[in-house]
Amino acid sequence: AAALAGALAAALLAAGWRARRFRATALDRRLTEALRERAFTLHYQPIADCIDGRVVGAEALIRWTPRDGKPVPPDVFIPVIEAMGRIGEVSCFVVEQVGRELGGFLRDRPGFSISVNVHPADLASQTFHACLRTCLERHGLAPRQLSLELTERQPVTLDAELDGMQRLAARGHQFYLDDFGTGHSNIVRLDAMPVHRVKLDRHFTASVGAAGARNPIVESTLEMIRETGRDVVVEGIETSDQASYFALRGVRLMQGWWIGRPVPAAQFMPLADRPTPVATVPDAATVTAA
Ligand code: C2E
Ligand code: MG
Ligand code: MG
Numbered sequence: 321a322a323a324l325a326g327a328l329a330a331a332l333l334a335a336g337w338r339a340r341r342f343r344a345t346a347l348d349r350r351l352t353e354a355l356r357e358r359a360f361t362l363h364y365q366p367i368a369d370c371i372d373g374r375v376v377g378a379e380a381l382i383r384w385t386p387r388d389g390k391p392v393p394p395d396v397f398i399p400v401i402e403a404m405g406r407i408g409e410v411s412c413f414v415v416e417q418v419g420r421e422l423g424g425f426l427r428d429r430p431g432f433s434i435s436v437n438v439h440p441a442d443l444a445s446q447t448f449h450a451c452l453r454t455c456l457e458r459h460g461l462a463p464r465q466l467s468l469e470l471t472e473r474q475p476v477t478l479d480a481e482l483d484g485m486q487r488l489a490a491r492g493h494q495f496y497l498d499d500f501g502t503g504h505s506n507i508v509r510l511d512a513m514p515v516h517r518v519k520l521d522r523h524f525t526a527s528v529g530a531a532g533a534r535n536p537i538v539e540s541t542l543e544m545i546r547e548t549g550r551d552v553v554v555e556g557i558e559t560s561d562q563a564s565y566f567a568l569r570g571v572r573l574m575q576g577w578w579i580g581r582p583v584p585a586a587q588f589m590p591l592a593d594r595p596t597p598v599a600t601v602p603d604a605a606t607v608t609a610a
């Protein structure tokens with residue numbers, strides 16, 4: 321009976337594995353088609369200064385709805401495209417699409433910056449460098465208007481990548497270190513990289529309570545980033561309490577649903593010039609041990 325159960329378990333496992341592999345192949349095939357047809361769109365989510373209530377930029381976030389289905393989240397399909405070795409095509413598409421949709425808007429607002437999520441491999445890619453240059457020239461934009469986000473989960477390790485990053489930074493592009501605190505939080509490496517802003521991952525944000533309640537992990541992480549001389553952007557701000565918590569600790573730049581959801585360009589542009597919610601900064605004396 322034990323042998324039978326073992327064989328049954330093995331057969332079920334193999335079937336499950338085949339089903340998963342089948343699904344992965346089906347996703348590959350649909351993504352190959354989507355890449356050929358450039359079937360992706362972008363949403364833009366504001367990044368605001370929550371002390372003075374101004375939108376200072378936005379993050380471009382990719383969206384994909386297969387022809388016959390529901391939207392597939394980027395967390396699901398981006399890793400598949402990476403495994404297909406075709407992430408460079410996506411990064412370039414996103415840069416071109418930002419230019420097409422927001423080129424004129426950005427030209428009129430030299431202080432405004434759109435950030436694009438890129439892969440370490442893009443940094444060493446001549447094609448990607450050329451793609452950025454073309455976008456800037458075509459739309460008359462300054463390099464600092466196209467910022468580049470690198471996730472801490474995928475560290476920049478190769479010399480060619482770090483070199484490419486230095487060249488892009490020297491040209492005037494600004495780098496954001498995304499998802500900070502979730503990956504290979506290596507403050508020594510951060511110090512060696514031309515990173516202008518660090519995006520504190522939304523798991524930290526979710527862990528804070530009332531503005532006055534202390535959260536030693538969040539506070540020491542903020543302190544550590546500041547010690548390296550980088551600006552902080554806090555991600556995943558969903559409530560006014562969270563905004564107040566960070567404002568009380570001197571953080572100005574915030575991103576999250578409380579400020580604005582990711583929306584298509586046409587909806588984003590009218591919002592960008594309007595005041596955003598401002599965090600109420602409580603009296604520092606109200607800070608208490610949690
Ligand atoms: P990310 O770069 O950290 O982007 C932020 C994610 O948090 C977005 O999810 C955004 O919709 C979500 N978000 C924003 N505010 C809030 C909030 O207040 N609460 C919560 N719970 N979530 C919030 P999205 O759009 O699903 O993107 C997921 C990830 O996919 C991104 O994380 C990024 O790593 C990747 N991604 C998105 N677009 C691109 C792209 O164009 N290229 C590449 N390579 N990766 C992309
Ligand atoms: Mg990002
Ligand atoms: Mg992020």
Ligand code: MG
Nearest residue numbers: 498499521522
């Ligand atoms: Mg993230």
